[in-house]
Amino acid sequence: MISLMLTIIIIASCDNNSKENPDPEESWNPTPYALQIPEGFPDMIIPNDNPMTLEGVNLGRKLFYDPVLSADNIQSCASCHAQAFGFTDNGKRLSTGIDGIAGTRNAMAVINAGWMTSLFWDGRKPTLESQALEPVPNPIEMHLSWANAAAKLNAHPQYPDLFFDAFGTRTIDSMHVVKAIAQFERTMISGNSKWDKYLRGEVALSQAEAKGFEIFFTEKGDCFHCHATILFTDNIFHNNGLDSDFTDNGLFDVTGNSNDLGKFKTPTLRNITYTAPYMHDGRFETLEDVVDFYSEGLQFSPTIDPLMKKINQGGIRLTDDEKQNLIAFIRTLTDTDFIDNPEFSNPFNNE
Amino acid sequence: MNKPALTHLTILLITMLVLTIAACNKSNDEKPQPATALLSLKFEHIVGDDPLMFNQMIYTNAFGNPYSVETLKYFISDIKLTSAQGSEYLIDAEHYVDGLDSSTSLFETGAAIPLGEYSSVSFIFGLNKEKNLPGLFPNAPESLMEWPPAMGTGYHYMKLEGKTDSSGVINNFQAHTGPTMNNQNFIELTVPNSSFMVSGNSTTITIKMDINKWWANPNILDLNTVSGIMGNQEMQLKLKANGEDVFSFGGV
Numbered sequence: 001m002i003s004l005m006l007t008i009i010i011i012a013s014c015d016n017n018s019k020e021n022p023d024p025e026e027s028w029n030p031t032p033y034a035l036q037i038p039e040g041f042p043d044m045i046i047p048n049d050n051p052m053t054l055e056g057v058n059l060g061r062k063l064f065y066d067p068v069l070s071a072d073n074i075q076s077c078a079s080c081h082a083q084a085f086g087f088t089d090n091g092k093r094l095s096t097g098i099d100g101i102a103g104t105r106n107a108m109a110v111i112n113a114g115w116m117t118s119l120f121w122d123g124r125k126p127t128l129e130s131q132a133l134e135p136v137p138n139p140i141e142m143h144l145s146w147a148n149a150a151a152k153l154n155a156h157p158q159y160p161d162l163f164f165d166a167f168g169t170r171t172i173d174s175m176h177v178v179k180a181i182a183q184f185e186r187t188m189i190s191g192n193s194k195w196d197k198y199l200r201g202e203v204a205l206s207q208a209e210a211k212g213f214e215i216f217f218t219e220k221g222d223c224f225h226c227h228a229t230i231l232f233t234d235n236i237f238h239n240n241g242l243d244s245d246f247t248d249n250g251l252f253d254v255t256g257n258s259n260d261l262g263k264f265k266t267p268t269l270r271n272i273t274y275t276a277p278y279m280h281d282g283r284f285e286t287l288e289d290v291v292d293f294y295s296e297g298l299q300f301s302p303t304i305d306p307l308m309k310k311i312n313q314g315g316i317r318l319t320d321d322e323k324q325n326l327i328a329f330i331r332t333l334t335d336t337d338f339i340d341n342p343e344f345s346n347p348f349n350n351e
Numbered sequence: 352m353n354k355p356a357l358t359h360l361t362i363l364l365i366t367m368l369v370l371t372i373a374a375c376n377k378s379n380d381e382k383p384q385p386a387t388a389l390l391s392l393k394f395e396h397i398v399g400d401d402p403l404m405f406n407q408m409i410y411t412n413a414f415g416n417p418y419s420v421e422t423l424k425y426f427i428s429d430i431k432l433t434s435a436q437g438s439e440y441l442i443d444a445e446h447y448v449d450g451l452d453s454s455t456s457l458f459e460t461g462a463a464i465p466l467g468e469y470s471s472v473s474f475i476f477g478l479n480k481e482k483n484l485p486g487l488f489p490n491a492p493e494s495l496m497e498w499p500p501a502m503g504t505g506y507h508y509m510k511l512e513g514k515t516d517s518s519g520v521i522n523n524f525q526a527h528t529g530p531t532m533n534n535q536n537f538i539e540l541t542v543p544n545s546s547f548m549v550s551g552n553s554t555t556i557t558i559k560m561d562i563n564k565w566w567a568n569p570n571i572l573d574l575n576t577v578s579g580i581m582g583n584q585e586m587q588l589k590l591k592a593n594g595e596d597v598f599s600f601g602g603v
Contacts, residue, residue: 042490217499219579306512306523
């Protein structure tokens with residue numbers, strides 16, 4: 001008798017997980033999406049409440065490119081995260097929202113974002129889902145309340161069916177939207193640069209690239225401690241010596257801890273040739289400017305990262321040849337397959 | 352909202368099933384097993400007699416450098432327990448400690464150790480040559496300890512970073528130890544006076560690291576010279592020698 005009860009409860013429990021609003025008239029069978037993780041990359045943590053499905057990824061791609069999520073139907077996520085620029089804002093230092101108001105930080109690249117454990121330059125969100133909740137209602141970005149966004153989507157001729165295919169419900173809310181976008185973003189993997197081909201033994205590095213590699217991966221350049229692992233970011237926060245005092249407090253604004261003043265998240269260097277300008281405020285236009293800064297331009301402040309070894313000499317003091325070699329190496333992180341991947345492109349261009 | 356309750360029930364059912372199977376096994380197996388306890392190690396960080404406080408220029412080392420600590424990350428591996436009778440129990444495992452992440456200070460080895468008296472605890476500070484190879488830790492935070500191939504490959508044993516005040520000039524130091532140019536600089540050490548009893552269902556041994564001792568004995572180090580040392584085997588050997596006595600036994 002007890003075992004019969006327990007069996008019933010187990011069945012009920014399984015059934016409970018299958019969809020949010022079960023509709024006995026309609027069956028919901030999403031297709032699991034198998035991520036292709038490049039060799040040597042870390043495990044990607046997929047949230048239990050947002051498993052990857054083909055329908056979810058396709059929906060997320062559509063939403064990423066659809067200006068329906070802005071109040072004036074002009075801006076989409078892709079407006080400021082453009083594929084040709086490594087999903088950054090078209091070479092702009094700062095991005096401007098629908099009301100013509102500029103933000104204060106450079107739009108971050110969406111590259112290997114599925115491995116990020118903190119989002120935004122100040123790391124204020126821990127997941128892609130929670131990150132995606134911000135730009136839509138932000139008054140200086142897409143400026144559309146989530147209630148209005150949901151109303152637009154629910155009244156749309158196509159989206160209710162697409163959300164049903166992805167999530168088993170036609171009642172769309174903000175959580176469904178951000179889950180779909182996060183699923184799409186988890187597919188945006190870059191792992192086929194010249195550097196990756198070199199690691200796989202498929203190509204050789206040029207002499208300049210090999211010399212740059214030596215600078216990057218020794219304490220001569222000491223780039224690798226922060227631009228760490230195969231992702232070329234440690235996903236944590238550093239004061240890299242941009243300023244002696246701060247107009248933007250970075251991580252401090254999130255934690256309130258004075259030890260975090262002027263700390264910003266390390267960006268990936270993958271596809272960095274496409275994502276100019278550089279730093280949280282986009283102050284450097286070229287890679288040459290960035291390398292000059294690390295070579296001679298460091299500014300001391302009390303929270304300067306202890307990894308900035310040559311802070312009192314202004315930087316790592318590279319010769320012109322060494323700078324060019326370092327940049328040659330960094331250019332090997334360019335992955336044209338990522339920039340040209342049709343699966344990440346605007347789906348409305350093909351309709 | 353009753354999903355968690357159902358999940359708990361599912362876990363309970365699995366537990367019951369496992370217990371049932373265990374009960375069946377027991378009736379077929381007459382050999383008595385030695386009573387054991389699960390072993391854990393707890394790592395504490397001190398400076399002299401006091402718990403380590405991060406980001407404060409309140410410490411002075413044997414050389415006389417005022418200093419602060421901002422980062423303390425390291426690996427412990429291959430724990431070896433020696434019983435009072437001389438038997439050795441090797442726990443072949445690696446553990447990453449981040450002084451700023453209290454969740455990493457407790458190392459639950461999962462090893463079941465026979466109850467009784469033990470004369471000492473030994474371990475490797477860092478990772479031995481066979482273990483310290485690329486790919487051992489695919490995921491963060493351990494993967495962030497990578498030691499680049501250009502300098503020997505594998506992983507750092509330790510990152511101990513901070514600032515020192517040199518007559519008003521603040522310099523950064525980074526005691527990064529590891530396999531410099533493939534030199535095996537890991538430390539095999541036995542914690543002094545580390546006799547203990549294993550009893551009950553679980554035993555937790557406390558191990559203390561005194562930061563001041565990294566700079567003191569036998570090599571008194573000027574922290575202004577402890578910077579950019581990943582390619583400096585002479586400094587690696589000094590820190591290796593100093594590391595022999597940084598750990599002390601904090602009881603069970």
